[in-house]
Structures are given as structure tokens and as C-alpha cells.
Amino acid sequence: xxxxxxxxxxxxxxxxxxxxxxxxxxxxxxxxxxxxxxxxxxxxxxxxxxxxxxxxxxxxxxxxxxxxxxxxxxxxxxxxxxxxxxxxxxxxxxxxxxxxxxxxxxxxxxxxxxxxxxxxxxxxxxxxxxxxxxxxxxxxxxxxxxxxxxxxxxxxxxxxxxxxxxxxxxxxxxxxxxxxxxxxxxxxxxxxxxxxxxxxxxxxxxxxxxxxxxxxxx
Ligand code: G3P
Numbered sequence: 111x112x113x114x115x116x117x118x119x120x121x122x123x124x125x126x127x128x129x130x131x132x133x134x135x136x137x138x139x140x141x142x143x144x145x146x147x148x149x150x151x152x153x154x155x156x157x158x159x160x161x162x163x164x165x166x167x168x169x170x171x172x173x174x175x176x177x178x179x180x181x182x183x184x185x186x187x188x189x190x191x192x193x194x195x196x197x198x199x200x201x202x203x204x205x206x207x208x209x210x211x212x213x214x215x216x217x218x219x220x221x222x223x224x225x226x227x228x229x230x231x232x233x234x235x236x237x238x239x240x241x242x243x244x245x246x247x248x249x250x251x252x253x254x255x256x257x258x259x260x261x262x263x264x265x266x267x268x269x270x271x272x273x274x275x276x277x278x279x280x281x282x283x284x285x286x287x288x289x290x291x292x293x294x295x296x297x298x299x300x301x302x303x304x305x306x307x308x309x310x311x312x313x314x315x316x317x318x319x320x321x322x323x324x325x326x327x328x
Pocket of ligand 1: 116136137138239241242274275276294
């Protein structure tokens with residue numbers, strides 16, 4: 111499963127990319143606003159740090175505006191994936207941009223029916239928001255299971271399931287168990303994957319025992 115990082119914080123992206131664990135990046139208007147930087151500037155810098163797909167989201171709501179903004183974003187770097195919302199206009203723009211060879215990430219997906227439409231529109235990625243479904247009492251990972259099962263019935267679909275709105279490591283493990291192609295992780299969740307108290311405890315015990323030997327390896 112590919113790990114994307116869900117942030118526009120370039121310092122976080124650089125730090126995590128050095129671990130070799132970052133296969134791409136997703137941003138959205140809220141994350142770019144939080145960065146305090148101009149969209150084109152921060153996306154260009156992210157694309158220079160991470161070679162994989164970097165999602166940059168349009169903010170127009172009409173298809174012509176999405177096409178104009180999407181083409182602008184796609185020109186920033188070859189690895190830009192243009193993000194459009196799962197609306198009629200968004201899927202209209204998705205079909206056009208995909209036809210031009212631009213990778214499109216269809217975002218704000220909350221149902222299997224929506225995901226089916228995105229695949230038919232030629233999306234490169236579909237972003238179901240599992241955390242936000244959990245937040246309203248629905249089982250977000252059930253949606254991932256549905257979409258993965260539906261897409262498996264149609265080998266001609268080339269849309270990758272990109273699990274988004276990830277809140278904790280269990281979402282990541284569940285997504286991997288279900289065979290999702292990608293999970294996009296807030297930096298804190300990616301870091302949390304490394305941690306287990308028994309690892310820390312076991313390492314401390316090893317080093318304490320080693321210290322008593324008064325030897326070094328090299
Ligand atoms: O960036 C897309 C998605 O991962 C954001 O989800 O719920 O953390 O805002 P959320």
C-alpha cells in the first residue's frame with residue numbers, strides 16, 4: 111500500500127520523505143490555508159521534494175472554472191494530481207482533465223455510488239473520507255470495503271482507492287487489510303505507526319543488559 115502524507119507543511123514533508131515512507135502528498139484548500147503560503151508556490155516546492163503524485167485542489171465550483179484552475183495546477187509540475195470535488199461539475203472536469211492526460215484525484219467521496227461515478231469519469235484516485243464518516247457515527251471503513259469490492263469487478267477501472275481523512279493507525283491497518291491502493295496520512299499518524307511501548311521497553315532492556323558487558327561492537 112502506498113503512503114501519501116496529508117499536509118501542505120513542507121518541513122513535515124521533508125522530514126518524513128527522508129524516512130523513505132512518502133509515496134505522494136495530498137493537500138486541500140484548508141491545508142494550504144493553514145500553511146500560510148500561495149498555492150502555486152507551496153505545490154511547486156512539495157513537487158520538488160516528493161517525486162510521487164502531489165494532489166492540489168481546485169476551488170472553483172463550476173466545471174469551466176475547475177478546468178481553468180486544473181490546467182493551471184497541472185502545469186506547475188509533472189507529478190501534480192488535480193483534485194476536484196465529487197460533484198456533477200467536478201466529474202465533468204475530471205473526465206475532461208483525464209482525457210488530456212492529467213491525473214485527477216476525486217475528493218469528498220462518502221458513498222460507493224459516488225466512487226462508481228468517479229471511476230467511470232476516469233479518475234486516477236478516489237478519496238473516500240473515512241474519518242469524517244466515523245465522526246457522524248457511520249463506519250468509514252465499510253465504505254472502503256464496498257469500493258474495493260466494486261472496483262475489483264471491473265478490471266477496466268484504473269481508479270486507485272486513496273483512503274483519506276485517516277485519524278489513527280487502525281485506519282491504516284484496516285485499509286491495508288482491505289487492499290486499498292493508497293492511504294493518505296496526517297504526519298502525526300504516519301509517525302504513530304512506528305510506536306509501540308513494548309518496543310521501547312524491550313530496547314531499553316537490551317541496552318541495559320549490554321551496558322553491563324562493558325564492550326562495544328565497533
Ligand atoms: O485531505 C483530504 C482528507 O484527508 C482530509 O480529511 O477529515 O482530516 O480534514 P480531514
